[in-house]
Amino acid sequence: MKVGREPARDRHRLAVARAAIGPDVEFYVDANGAYERREARAWAQTFADAGVTYLEEPVSSDDLDGLRLLRDRAPAGLAIAAGEYAYALEDVARMLAAGAVDVQQVDVTRCGGITELVRAGALCQALGVPLSAHCAPAVSVHACCAVQRLAHLEYFHDHVRIERLLFDGTLEPDGGDLVPDRTAAGHGLTLRRDAAARYATSG
Ligand SMILES: [Mg+2]
Missing domain, CATH: 3.20.20.120 (Enolase-like C-terminal domain)
Incomplete structure (x- = not known):
């Protein structure tokens, strides 16, 4: 699921999507680089709490240090991809x-x-x-x-x-x-x- 375009709606969207797919389906999200590093760290926790296991491009793919930061500090079980x-x-x-x-x-x-x-x-x-x-x-x-x-x-x-x-x-x-x-x-x-x-x- 794409996230980060309308952050104010994303918590609701996460809940709706999880209810639709049920508890046993892996849930992946893609931010397409929408967040700054600090925002991305907070959202990583929110996604992990919602049972998301895969977070794509939390920050720009050009920001390799930022991706590394997220990878190091994201909750266990949440894979960072780009x-x-x-x-x-x-x-x-x-x-x-x-x-x-x-x-x-x-x-x-x-x-x-x-x-x-x-x-x-x-x-x-x-x-x-x-x-x-x-x-x-x-x-x-x-x-x-x-x-x-x-x-x-x-x-x-x-x-x-x-x-x-x-x-x-x-x-x-x-x-x-x-x-x-x-x-x-x-x-x-x-x-x-x-x-x-x-x-x-x-x-
Ligand atoms: Mg993508």
């Missing part, structure tokens, strides 16, 4: 070297592609930090199968909608899992040229 804006392997390396995250995010559509995602996975493995793949689930699944310390793959419904619109070979989740089609080559996707044509730009 990294979806890593555009090069060096960005991932810097975040890991700073000890900034409990879970390292990587987005295969931003980080330099499948080869770089796999390299980021190796960095994470070496440092004992799990990797969470950020969105674009259909194109991430096959690459994620080569990541040994994979935590999870973020399943974003607007990405899913676009992937289904533009590609054949997208996957249906089964019990929370996405399983690659081993009969398909590569990432298993084929561009639906007819569907894509209406979005073509001239020139």
